Amino acid sequence: MYSQKVLPSGCIVALMNLMFTKALISNVEVSLEEEWFYHRYCYEGQNLALRAFEDWDGVSTPLEGYVAYKGRDIFLALEDAERKNRI
Numbered sequence: 001m002y003s004q005k006v007l008p009s010g011c012i013v014a015l016m017n018l019m020f021t022k023a024l025i026s027n028v029e030v031s032l033e034e035e036w037f038y039h040r041y042c043y044e045g046q047n048l049a050l051r052a053f054e055d056w057d058g059v060s061t062p063l064e065g066y067v068a069y070k071g072r073d074i075f076l077a078l079e080d081a082e083r084k085n086r087i
């Protein structure tokens with residue numbers, strides 16, 4: 001990570017370099033075993049990612065122009081669906 005901030009809500013928001021994109025991540029959790037985030041929005045360009053980082057409140061959808069989204073909420077939804085299918 002090369003930039004991070006703590007929002008008034010306590011949410012940690014960070015900008016992270018990936019191989020081909022810049023990622024805006026939120027609700028970062030770090031433990032001895034792993035590092036997790038709840039939301040990751042990937043931007044192709046650094047300028048757009050930096051603008052999104054500066055303007056984002058960590059709650060609403062960030063600045064448009066991201067090319068991919070991944071997040072823990074997707075994994076939790078999949079786990080819930082699998083659990084329901086087993087019952």
